[in-house]
Amino acid sequence: MTDRIPLAAVIGHPVAHSRSPKVHAHWLRRHGVPGYYIPMDVGAADLADVLRAMPRMGFVGCNVTIPHKESVLRLAQFVTDRAALIGAANTITFRDDGSMQADNTDxxxxxxxxxxxxxxxxxxxxxxxxxxxxxxxxxxxxxxxxxxxxxxxxxxxxxxxxxxxxxxxxxxxxxxxxxxxxxxxxxxxxxxxxxxxxxxxxxxxxxxxxxxxxxxxxxxxxxxxxxxxxxxxxxxxxxxxxxGLGMLLHQAAPGFERWFGPRPEVDDDLRAAALA
Incomplete structure (x- = not known):
């Protein structure tokens, strides 16, 4: 049995404008991680079904952006204290049993x-x-x-x-x-x-x-x-x-480390990749 390639995503509606795929693609290349990070345009009616299916498809986690940041708190089995305090989540980690942990790294x-x-x-x-x-x-x-x-x-x-x-x-x-x-x-x-x-x-x-x-x-x-x-x-x-670009870059780092392993750096090369 071969190891599955780890997948992650940013989920929103709309989501085509997101710079997060460029950020994570840069880190994946830099650290030589055989993984992928993709944008997923998901409407509110499909959010729960999509999140339930993702672990079975090889996803280790995802970022969540507008308009789903509040909704995912109600769908997650585990919610960190800071996500609960803020009242929104932007980072989901899928556990081995498929359950979700919701966090907020903003x-x-x-x-x-x-x-x-x-x-x-x-x-x-x-x-x-x-x-x-x-x-x-x-x-x-x-x-x-x-x-x-x-x-x-x-x-x-x-x-x-x-x-x-x-x-x-x-x-x-x-x-x-x-x-x-x-x-x-x-x-x-x-x-x-x-x-x-x-x-x-x-x-x-x-x-x-x-x-x-x-x-x-x-x-x-x-x-x-x-x-x-x-x-x-x-x-x-x-x-x-x-x-404000640096906030986008820094909030992405904890998720990348949880999903893919290496602790990434936020530097000038990353800024250039995000702006490309």
């Missing part, structure tokens, strides 16, 4: 991206300003709180969603009205845009950033374009600008 990817781009960053040095209150914001808030950030100033176009996160994550999260969103960045040590504003094809990010503090670490989770107007404003203010 917060890990966010922190590792900042630490790589800004090695002197200290999350405890001051408050963080976070724009947006969606799924990405949940992962960022959990990561920042775990890292010791003393206060998170949260603002969102719909205040109700921000208030829900404050109730869930506690008094260190302070909600600010969107009409005064520009004020949340004043004297903040860390500033993060988790919204889609500024992304190619989306409305512009129009919040004034006059209050940015020189030397603050400013991260935009958007990576199309790679340098957003948000990051251009950060650079002009003397801040350390961190683009």
């Amino acid at each position: 917060g890990f990817g966010f922190l590792e991206n900042i630490r790589q781009a800004a090695p002197d960053w200290n999350p405890r040095s001051g408050p963080a300003a976070v724009f947006g209150a969606g799924g990405a914001a949940r992962a960022v808030i959990v990561a920042l709180l775990d890292a010791g950030t003393p206060e998170i100033r949260l603002t969102n176009r719909s205040r109700g969603r921000a208030e829900a996160l404050r109730q869930e994550f506690g008094s260190k999260v302070v909600v600010h009205d969107w009409v005064r969103a520009g004020n949340v960045a004043d004297d903040a040590a860390t500033v993060v845009n988790t919204t889609s504003l500024g992304m190619t094809g989306k409305p512009a990010f129009r919040v004034p950033l006059d209050g940015l503090t020189r030397g603050a670490v400013v991260s935009d989770l958007v990576y199309t374009p790679l340098e957003t107007d948000f990051l251009k404003a950060a650079k002009a203010a003397g801040c350390v600008a961190v683009d």
Whole structure:
């Protein structure tokens, strides 16, 4: 009996735009692993059936993206604490018996991206300003709180969603009205845009950033374009600008290691492969 070639995938709807296949293909080549990573466009009605069938087809795991990140929590037999806390999963590992473990590595990817781009960053040095209150914001808030950030100033176009996160994550999260969103960045040590504003094809990010503090670490989770107007404003203010591509790359690393064995590196060659 020959060993089966390990397979992994990214599941979403749509999924053709995903850069994850390029990321994993680069690592598979670099480490000489005889495996494959493919994009799979799966609708909500078929998600459960597809996930049940994948282990029998040789899949060792998969990434999950929009719109399935919340749904997979209800389908997985095992859920990590951080996936449960964030309320979404992006990394599924299939066990030998075909059962699923759901994890969320978005917060890990966010922190590792900042630490790589800004090695002197200290999350405890001051408050963080976070724009947006969606799924990405949940992962960022959990990561920042775990890292010791003393206060998170949260603002969102719909205040109700921000208030829900404050109730869930506690008094260190302070909600600010969107009409005064520009004020949340004043004297903040860390500033993060988790919204889609500024992304190619989306409305512009129009919040004034006059209050940015020189030397603050400013991260935009958007990576199309790679340098957003948000990051251009950060650079002009003397801040350390961190683009969103690195978060995508770093969040992929734990899954690759679990599924294929080697611990991969996030370096310039990988960035070039992802952008190719």
